[in-house]
Amino acid sequence: MGFTADWLSLREPADLAARNADLLARAAACVPADAVVLDLGSGTGSTARAFAAMGHDALRWRFLDNDATLLAVARQTHPGAECVQGDLGAVEDLPLQGVGLVTASALLDLMPLPWVAALAGRLRAAAIPFYGALSYDGHMGWTPAHGEDAAVTARFNAHQRGNKGIGAALGPDSGAQSARVFAAEGFEVTLADSPWVIGPDQAALHAALLEGIAAAATEAGHATADVWLAARRASVAQSQAEIGHSDLLALPPS
Numbered sequence: 692m693g694f695t696a697d698w699l700s701l702r703e704p705a706d707l708a709a710r711n712a713d714l715l716a717r718a719a720a721c722v723p724a725d726a727v728v729l730d731l732g733s734g735t736g737s738t739a740r741a742f743a744a745m746g747h748d749a750l751r752w753r754f755l756d757n758d759a760t761l762l763a764v765a766r767q768t769h770p771g772a773e774c775v776q777g778d779l780g781a782v783e784d785l786p787l788q789g790v791g792l793v794t795a796s797a798l799l800d801l802m803p804l805p806w807v808a809a810l811a812g813r814l815r816a817a818a819i820p821f822y823g824a825l826s827y828d829g830h831m832g833w834t835p836a837h838g839e840d841a842a843v844t845a846r847f848n849a850h851q852r853g854n855k856g857i858g859a860a861l862g863p864d865s866g867a868q869s870a871r872v873f874a875a876e877g878f879e880v881t882l883a884d885s886p887w888v889i890g891p892d893q894a895a896l897h898a899a900l901l902e903g904i905a906a907a908a909t910e911a912g913h914a915t916a917d918v919w920l921a922a923r924r925a926s927v928a929q930s931q932a933e934i935g936h937s938d939l940l941a942l943p944p945s
């Protein structure tokens with residue numbers, strides 16, 4: 692499955708506004724002065740920019756992604772960062788040398804449970820904290836409401852549980868399941884809500900999001916998602932969407 696730099700750029704302000712500031716600050720505080728932050732599924736480096744925007748602009752980053760196009764943008768935007776092109780599937784191969792914090796944003800919902808369990812086990816063995824932000828939590832709501840919102844959401848959620856590359860994705864369960872798995876490894880886990888709140892001033896993001904939701908819902912079997920899409924698109928300038936996410940911080944046992 693592919694993500695374009697345009698889509699990641701469109702969603703970045705909403706992501707930044709949604710992130711739980713306390714969890715991000717606590718994650719940044721974990722990083723020893725000479726350590727590297729490894730960002731899994733980095734895309735163009737949005738996580739690093741979020742840390743910088745919240746005052747943590749002196750961190751050393753290692754970006755890991757399998758998309759060469761996104762990494763090229765990351766390399767240009769963050770010349771000081773290490774960029775590693777590779778697949779996340781093999782957790783035992785993650786480049787943890789010199790790493791003081793592992794991060795991921797908008798990634799856990801794409802990953803299967805065994806992958807998260809393997810990650811938690813590897814990070815526990817290495818005593819490295821984990822910050823996983825912006826995992827979709829299955830809740831979508833609009834004001835004003837449309838009669839098909841709940842049915843489209845249900846189909847979209849079913850689609851989110853499909854295979855996104857390395858096995859059936861956790862999708863809407865990713866925050867709660869990841870919290871459970873890290874806690875079982877002895878991590879001290881904090882989970883916090885980080886919803887997108889998209890108003891009429893974010894019409895481009897809202898429209899692109901609606902397209903993606905309708906396409907996924909259609910693929911998952913909703914017969915009239917196109918009708919819902921047309922109605923929702925027509926009212927973007929008068930409506931607000933709330934899309935649920937959660938942020939997770941897992942601190943290893945000492």
Ligand SMILES: C[S@@+](CC[C@H](N)C(=O)[O-])C[C@H]1O[C@@H](n2cnc3c(N)ncnc32)[C@H](O)[C@@H]1O
Pocket residue numbers: 694699731732733734735736737738755756757758761777778779780795796797798801856857
């Ligand atoms: C939703 S995007 C999030 C990107 C970035 N973290 C952000 O918040 O803008 C998911 C990212 O994970 C990467 N990704 C997904 N599956 C991957 C895999 N198996 N190996 C490496 N990267 C992967 C994609 O290429 C994409 O950049």
